[in-house]
Amino acid sequence: MAAKMAASTVEQAEDAFRKLFRFYKRRNPPPDFSEVVDFSKNLGSETVYAAELDRGSVSDEAAFRAGLQPVKEWRAFGLQGYPGFIFISNPFLPGSQRYWVKQCLKTYTQKPNVCNLDMHMQPAETENIWEKSVGSIRKKGQREPRTLLEKLRWVTLGYHYNWDTKNYSPDHCTPFPEDLDSLSHKIAAACGFPSFKAEAGILNYYRSDSSLGIHVDESELDHAPPLLSFSFGQTAVFLLGGTKRQDAPTAMFMRSGDIMVMSGSSRLLYHAVPCIVPAPAGHPLPSCLDQRVGKDEPNDDDDVRTVCEKDWEACSAYLKTSRINMTVRQVLGPGQTFPVTHSHTVPATEGSGNGCEEETQTAKKRKSESGYDLD
Numbered sequence: 517m518a519a520k521m522a523a524s525t526v527e528q529a530e531d532a533f534r535k536l537f538r539f540y541k542r543r544n545p546p547p548d549f550s551e552v553v554d555f556s557k558n559l560g561s562e563t564v565y566a567a568e569l570d571r572g573s574v575s576d577e578a579a580f581r582a583g584l585q586p587v588k589e590w591r592a593f594g595l596q597g598y599p600g601f602i603f604i605s606n607p608f609l610p611g612s613q614r615y616w617v618k619q620c621l622k623t624y625t626q627k628p629n630v631c632n633l634d635m636h637m638q639p640a641e642t643e644n645i646w647e648k649s650v651g652s653i654r655k656k657g658q659r660e661p662r663t664l665l666e667k668l669r670w671v672t673l674g675y676h677y678n679w680d681t682k683n684y685s686p687d688h689c690t691p692f693p694e695d696l697d698s699l700s701h702k703i704a705a706a707c708g709f710p711s712f713k714a715e716a717g718i719l720n721y722y723r724s725d726s727s728l729g730i731h732v733d734e735s736e737l738d739h740a741p742p743l744l745s746f747s748f749g750q751t752a753v754f755l756l757g758g759t760k761r762q763d764a765p766t767a768m769f770m771r772s773g774d775i776m777v778m779s780g781s782s783r784l785l786y787h788a789v790p791c792i793v794p795a796p797a798g799h800p801l802p803s804c805l806d807q808r809v810g811k812d813e814p815n816d817d818d819d820v821r822t823v824c825e826k827d828w829e830a831c832s833a834y835l836k837t838s839r840i841n842m843t844v845r846q847v848l849g850p851g852q853t854f855p856v857t858h859s860h861t862v863p864a865t866e867g868s869g870n871g872c873e874e875e876t877q878t879a880k881k882r883k884s885e886s887g888y889d890l891d
């Protein structure tokens with residue numbers, strides 16, 4: 517009897533996350549979004565409070581160079597019941613999000629980074645994904661067959677996450693992009709983590725009908741450093757749950773430019789993205805992406821990175837039906853090395869390049885198509 521009751525309690529509880537996931541995933545009729553926390557609007561909500569940042573950690577000039585507003589201007593929030601969770605509502609300077617969108621589509625898709633298309637295509641076929649796709653993306657209308665960019669689901673950076681073993685390995689690591697490392701360092705420092713090291717990145721590419729299943733990011737070997745998440749393009753609903761898979765989650769909008777930091781006791785919470793929110797009629801792109809880097813601003817020293825109109829034309833056409841999310845993780849604690857296993861015999865060395873060894877040619881290609889249930 518007790519066992520039966522326990523089982524049914526679990527079932528009911530299990531439904532709490534799944535039920536909300538299914539609720540927001542539904543398309544016809546569309547779900548009611550009125551319960552979704554909107555950090556861009558309601559500091560008034562009882563559950564949302566202003567979060568303290570370390571304003572002295574990033575100078576205004578350093579923030580400017582990274583395309584960010586001065587830290588004192590950032591609108592950062594915490595959520596009651598989720599200590600260590602910080603939501604920064606679009607701290608980017610007008611126009612500077614475009615750079616990151618372009619990086620995710622044009623630069624980070626290049627070798628030696630790894631993407632879902634590598635799992636079933638020849639290396640030559642997945643080279644220059646951008647060049648192979650943009651001509652067609654720029655043209656309006658439905659395209660058949662879909663371009664490689666439209667088939668892209670994920671890209672991994674640094675220590676490449678292995679979707680099958682759910683591990684990182686010192687045997688499969690390539691240099692982490694310096695620009696994203698620098699951006700991540702500033703965000704982490706402002707949130708109280710000045711020694712954060714960007715060692716692995718997972719970029720997720722969502723189409724209008726994509727979702728990301730319920731999961732927890734626990735493969736990193738040290739969970740004390742935060743996990744950073746950057747969103748661009750279409751708005752998503754993000755569900756932040758508890759330490760148990762079935763715990764009822766809080767739903768929140770993640771809009772273009774928003775940054776989320778999961779640290780402390782929120783670092784290992786279950787979460788998911790049940791849906792991409794349909795863009796309002798007549799506004800296919802969020803207005804913050806319409807802006808170009810201001811002409812009056814001192815951008816003559818190349819520090820504020822601009823995107824040429826031709827590239828932006830393709831990026832904006834892609835983003836009208838897409839969302840891009842970059843998560844940046846520190847894999848190892850200070851001085852920590854990978855445990856020695858049978859699959860990699862080369863010991864991790866400290867202080868080499870971006871904290872990883874030369875990529876070995878033996879790194880195995882696994883056939884994981886969709887990451888963690890990104891459909």
Ligand SMILES: O=C(O)CCC(=O)C(=O)O
Nearest residue numbers: 718720733754789841843
């Ligand atoms: O797309 C998102 O907002 C979440 C991505 C995520 O949870 C992950 O990459 O682990």
Ligand SMILES: [Fe+2]
Nearest residue numbers: 731732733787
């Ligand atoms: Fe995640």
